[in-house]
Amino acid sequence: MEISRKESSLLRALATRAGRKKSGCCRCEGIRAVRELLSYYPEKVRFIAIAKRALPQMQCDASLLRIVPDNLFDELAGTVNSQGVIAVADIPAPATGAVEGEFVLALDQLGDPGNFGTIARSLRAAGQKELWYTKGSIDPWGDKAIRSGMGVQFGLNLRRFDTLHDLASFGAVQGINNVFIADPHQGENCFTCKALFDRSIIVIGGEPNGVMGVYPGAEKVIIPMPGNYESINAAQAATVLIFESVRRKTV
Numbered sequence: 715m716e717i718s719r720k721e722s723s724l725l726r727a728l729a730t731r732a733g734r735k736k737s738g739c740c741r742c743e744g745i746r747a748v749r750e751l752l753s754y755y756p757e758k759v760r761f762i763a764i765a766k767r768a769l770p771q772m773q774c775d776a777s778l779l780r781i782v783p784d785n786l787f788d789e790l791a792g793t794v795n796s797q798g799v800i801a802v803a804d805i806p807a808p809a810t811g812a813v814e815g816e817f818v819l820a821l822d823q824l825g826d827p828g829n830f831g832t833i834a835r836s837l838r839a840a841g842q843k844e845l846w847y848t849k850g851s852i853d854p855w856g857d858k859a860i861r862s863g864m865g866v867q868f869g870l871n872l873r874r875f876d877t878l879h880d881l882a883s884f885g886a887v888q889g890i891n892n893v894f895i896a897d898p899h900q901g902e903n904c905f906t907c908k909a910l911f912d913r914s915i916i917v918i919g920g921e922p923n924g925v926m927g928v929y930p931g932a933e934k935v936i937i938p939m940p941g942n943y944e945s946i947n948a949a950q951a952a953t954v955l956i957f958e959s960v961r962r963k964t965v
Contacts, residue, residue: 717780740855742801747865755868758803768798792857809871813888815842817911823850824920831862832949838866840956846873878927893932898945901934911959
């Protein structure tokens with residue numbers, strides 16, 4: 715089926731935060747990302763815009779496909795060298811249920827979509843689901859964040875808060891009273907901090923300022939860097955901390 719004018723207009727609108735908010739859906743671009751979306755969350759997919767050149771690479775329910783001329787697709791795509799596939803999917807409702815897992819990873823004003831996507835993938839790979847973030851962080855449903863995360867956002871419990879104080883206060887209501895802030899310069903060694911994953915919130919800040927929010931009683935943890943380097947980026951720091959939780963359960 716050829717893409718309709720209405721569907722084409724929707725695709726364009728979803729490149730903006732306002733368009734996503736108004737429609738309640740987002741774009742998931744790339745062959746692998748769309749395949750994963752179809753494998754795990756097929757009920758979220760409204761339709762798939764596909765360039766004629768990409769048809770042989772996409773095996774799925776034909777009723778979902780909307781064929782787009784190659785030249786028009788390049789105008790709609792969010793990348794310069796597009797793979798020719800974009801799924802339009804419903805954005806899940808914000809998580810409201812009980813908090814799952816041993817710990818929560820929280821992002822304070824993290825503005826880089828690449829870092830966000832990497833962190834989301836690491837968290838899911840480690841078997842955790844809670845990813846919270848404060849106002850000023852990247853939109854998890856923006857094109858770049860979804861491409862970086864390969865659509866893993868659809869399987870996480872995303873919860874947004876205005877401030878770090880609001881975030882931690884909500885955690886306390888849920889029985890999560892330990893709050894740890896990742897700091898590049900000082901704090902307890904993350905590899906020896908016994909309570910780090912004991913029903914806790916671990917906060918990662920954006921670059922270059924780190925954690926900007928304040929919460930009374932929060933403790934700082936540091937990732938040891940024998941190379942005496944100033945810092946590692948947010949995604950690297952988060953991945954080290956996330957997989958330290960895996961190491962403790964497996965060794």
